Amino acid sequence: MPRFTTRPQLRGDFGMVASTHWLASATGMSVLERGGNAFDAVVAAGFTLQVVEPHLNGPGGEVPAIFQTAGGPVRVLCGQGVAPAAATIEAFAGMDRIPGSGVLAASVPGSFDAWMLLLRDHGTLTVRDVLDHAVGLAERGYPVLDRVSAVIATLEPVFSRHWTGSAGVYLPHGRVPAAGTRLRNPALAAVYRRIITEAEAAGGDREAQIEAARRSWSQGFVAEAVAAFLAVPVPSSTGEPQRGLLTSQDMAGWSASYEEAVSVSYGAHTVHKTGPWGQGPTMLQQLRLAEALGTRGEGADFVHRVTEAAKLAFADREAWYGDPGFTDVPLKELLSTGYAAERAALVDDGRASLELRPGRVAGRTPFTPPLHLAQEAPADRTVGEPTVQRGDTCHVDVVDAHGNMVSATPSGGWLAGSPVIPALGFPLGTRTQMFWLDPDSPNALAPGRRPRTTLSPTLVTREDGQAVLAIGTPGGDQQDQWTFTALLRILNGVDDLQEALDAPMFHTNAFPSSFHPRETVPGDLVVEPGLGEDVIAELRRRGHRVQVAAPWSLGRLAAVARDPETGELRAAADARGSQGYAAGR
Numbered sequence: 001m002p003r004f005t006t007r008p009q010l011r012g013d014f015g016m017v018a019s020t021h022w023l024a025s026a027t028g029m030s031v032l033e034r035g036g037n038a039f040d041a042v043v044a045a046g047f048t049l050q051v052v053e054p055h056l057n058g059p060g061g062e063v064p065a066i067f068q069t070a071g072g073p074v075r076v077l078c079g080q081g082v083a084p085a086a087a088t089i090e091a092f093a094g095m096d097r098i099p100g101s102g103v104l105a106a107s108v109p110g111s112f113d114a115w116m117l118l119l120r121d122h123g124t125l126t127v128r129d130v131l132d133h134a135v136g137l138a139e140r141g142y143p144v145l146d147r148v149s150a151v152i153a154t155l156e157p158v159f160s161r162h163w164t165g166s167a168g169v170y171l172p173h174g175r176v177p178a179a180g181t182r183l184r185n186p187a188l189a190a191v192y193r194r195i196i197t198e199a200e201a202a203g204g205d206r207e208a209q210i211e212a213a214r215r216s217w218s219q220g221f222v223a224e225a226v227a228a229f230l231a232v233p234v235p236s237s238t239g240e241p242q243r244g245l246l247t248s249q250d251m252a253g254w255s256a257s258y259e260e261a262v263s264v265s266y267g268a269h270t271v272h273k274t275g276p277w278g279q280g281p282t283m284l285q286q287l288r289l290a291e292a293l294g295t296r297g298e299g300a301d302f303v304h305r306v307t308e309a310a311k312l313a314f315a316d317r318e319a320w321y322g323d324p325g326f327t328d329v330p331l332k333e334l335l336s337t338g339y340a341a342e343r344a345a346l347v348d349d350g351r352a353s354l355e356l357r358p359g360r361v362a363g364r365t366p367f368t369p370p371l372h373l374a375q376e377a378p379a380d381r382t383v384g385e386p387t388v389q390r391g392d393t394c395h396v397d398v399v400d401a402h403g404n405m406v407s408a409t410p411s412g413g414w415l416a417g418s419p420v421i422p423a424l425g426f427p428l429g430t431r432t433q434m435f436w437l438d439p440d441s442p443n444a445l446a447p448g449r450r451p452r453t454t455l456s457p458t459l460v461t462r463e464d465g466q467a468v469l470a471i472g473t474p475g476g477d478q479q480d481q482w483t484f485t486a487l488l489r490i491l492n493g494v495d496d497l498q499e500a501l502d503a504p505m506f507h508t509n510a511f512p513s514s515f516h517p518r519e520t521v522p523g524d525l526v527v528e529p530g531l532g533e534d535v536i537a538e539l540r541r542r543g544h545r546v547q548v549a550a551p552w553s554l555g556r557l558a559a560v561a562r563d564p565e566t567g568e569l570r571a572a573a574d575a576r577g578s579q580g581y582a583a584g585r
Contacts (some may be wrong), residue, residue: 005498006575007582016571016584017041018558019396020056020474023142024048025573027133028398029583031125038404039067039122040130042396043115046410047134047192049394050111050426051185052142053579054170054415055151056392056474059188060428061412062110064274066261066459068467069122070403074261074272074459077408078450079114081107081431082254085447086245089437096370098433098445100516102236103244103418105430107451109226111410112217114256120210122404127199127213131192138189138425141182145579149179155416162235163419166427170415187425194221218255223248225423234419246428261459264288264335266491269468272459276321276329277450279514283458283480283487285313288340293347296492298503300538301349306488307508307525307544308347310481312357314511319358319366322442323450329442330361352543354523356511367441369512374519393455393474397560399467399569405562407457407470409479433516454514456480458487462564471559473574477514481507482555490559497559497572504530505554521545528554552576560584 010016015038017028028045036044042065050058063079084107092098099105119130152159153176159167169185170177177183195216202212216222227248233241261272264284271287273280289295289309295302320329333339343359358366393411398404412429420427434452435445443452456479460469469490473482482505489500506527512520525544527536529551540546557574560582571582 005496005502007498007572009496009498010571010582010584012569012585013401013567014569014585015041015398015400016560016569016582017045017396017398018560018571018573018582019045019049020394020556020558020577020580021049021052022579022581023052023137024396025581025583028396030133031130032400036125036129037123037402038398038400038406039118040125041400042398042406042408043119043123044130044133045396045398046111046115046408047131048137049396049410051134051137051188053394055148056414057394057410058413058415059112059426060109061410061414062429062431062453062455063114063408063410064278064453064455064457065114065118065406065408066272066274066457067122067406068404068459068461074263074461074467076259076261076274077114077118077256078259079110079256080277080450080453081110082448082450083107083432083435083445084245084247084250086247087432087445087447089439089445091245092437092445096437097516097518098435098437099236100433101417101430102242103230103234103246103428104242105433106244106246106418106428107431108246108250108254109413109429110256111413113214116210116214117256120207126206127209128196131196135189135192138185138192141184144177144179144181144183146179147577149177151416152176158237162237162239165420165422166415168422169420169425185425187422191222191424219252222424223251225421226251226428229421229423262331266291268463269491270461271487272461273456275324276331276452277323278453278456279317279321279477279480280456281321281331281335282313282317283456283484284335285316285340286310286480286484288335288337289313289344290488292340292344295488300535300542303506303527303531303535303539304349304352304542305347306485307506308353310508311353311510312343312346312359314477315356315358318369318512320361320442321452322444323452326446326449327442330364333361350542352523352525354543356520369436369438369441371512371520372518374521393476395457395472395474395556395558397470397472397558399470399560399562401567401569403466403562403564405459405467405470405560407459407472409455409457409472409474411455411474434514452514454479456483458483460487466564467562468564469559469561471557473555473557475555477509478507478555482557486557497561497570501557501559501572501574504528506531507554526554528552556580558582
């Protein structure tokens with residue numbers, strides 16, 4: 001572990017917000033200072049992230065969250081929209097994989113309804129209150145990050161030739177905005193202002209206003225604008241016309257929902273994740289494997305065991321995970337200590353595996369997807385989720401003085417995925433690319449089905465059930481590797497959150513990517529040079545095909561914590577990416 005941290009761990013007793021962008025953290029803290037609770041703060045921060053990190057998420061995307069109200073049970077908020085009614089395997093005849101960009105890959109946008117549902121049931125503020133910061137930033141402009149400018153520069157030919165709506169927002173005056181300049185999105189600001197107006201027309205009751213806002217989105221002018229945009233063929237990134245499958249009826253027929261978390265104990269703590277419609281249970285499988293393998297400490301043994309366990313867990317993800325409303329996921333068996341012991345026996349401490357090895361569960365044969373092998377993972381797969389330009393995701397954690405705690409991972413609907421709808425100022429998402437077109441897959445495409453998302457927030461409780469930690473990161477398939485590594489360090493005794501986040505990171509791509517073109521890189525291990533030359537040499541000796549990434553390039557973790565005994569709150573945010581910050585007092 002490092003003997004230093006890039007920043008101090010924040011400590012206080014009023015409230016803490018940690019996110020992947022300083023403006024979102026500032027928004028959340030502003031809401032807490034104005035008397036809002038953790039749910040008000042996370043909703044406002046979520047809408048801010050849509051504006052200031054448009055290369056990573058947007059209103060057309062989705063969000064899962066895991067939360068606990070003070071003294072209440074841990075719950076999951078599912079803001080993952082489903083496949084449209086017309087999205088059948090037959091609709092993609094002639095393709096072996098769903099495209100990673102364009103309107104064909106759109107699922108029902110889930111984030112707006114999810115944020116509003118959380119606000120209605122657990123927040124205290126109004127629609128205007130939580131949209132205020134996002135509206136202001138979209139109207140007045142926000143500082144363009146280096147990464148935003150670089151993504152737009154890469155996409156400039158696509159925007160200029162084919163996606164004129166995107167050019168209208170992201171090529172102001174016909175030019176790529178330079179890093180540090182201000183970028184506005186007046187169309188999006190107008191959408192949110194109209195939603196506020198229609199919400200307040202419902203009267204003075206807060207919940208009535210929120211319900212009116214939800215209708216404006218899913219049954220009102222937003223859904224109508226989406227339908228009008230898709231009524232004619234829309235060009236793909238290559239200019240090929242595509243007729244979208246999403247309809248206003250799809251949007252009207254779906255709403256966000258709550259469900260129980262999936263959980264396992266680790267020592268004196270319990271770790272909570274989404275169900276197998278997300279990849280969250282892979283972290284729980286990795287915890288079981290860590291117990292079976294005795295994975296602790298640092299150095300080559302730690303990296304080797306964590307990596308080999310990840311390969312086994314993610315092989316099981318491909319074999320068994322999917323929307324449990326459509327497929328029988330043997331989750332109880334996958335998370336059992338007996339199964340973990342069987343799987344741990346496959347780990348050779350002296351040699352890296354080059355195989356994809358899903359487990360046989362309850363006598364059932366695992367599904368094995370077609371493997372598209374690559375000698376080396378594309379460089380940007382190490383940082384996130386690919387579309388036209390490899391993208392990423394956002395994350396935000398909040399805790400307040402009352403003990404309310406929430407972890408959320410907004411994503412999708414990024415500017416590289418599909419063209420901006422001019423009337424709305426944002427593009428649709430591309431989440432259906434995560435389905436397989438093989439009907440035997442537990443994650444096979446079907447109308448009304450949730451794609452098996454990579455989005456994976458984490459909440460941890462202690463033995464009496466009180467929440468003590470919320471943590472997460474962007475990063476697609478890497479989310480439950482980077483977060484797992486940091487969490488294992490914390491649960492094994494690293495008390496300083498910032499130290500746990502700053503420690504050198506690593507991950508593997510030795511399983512099918514969740515994103516087009518769905519590549520697998522056998523034996524792959526991507527590491528930060530901070531692991532040290534001796535550790536890296538030993539990992540290579542054990543057969544890992546090691547890629548040394550740039551320093552400080554893997555992950556963008558955020559975390560908040562609470563001590564129920566003293567009421568002390570803590571927070572930290574990863575310095576990687578030079579944009580994530582924690583705020584609190």
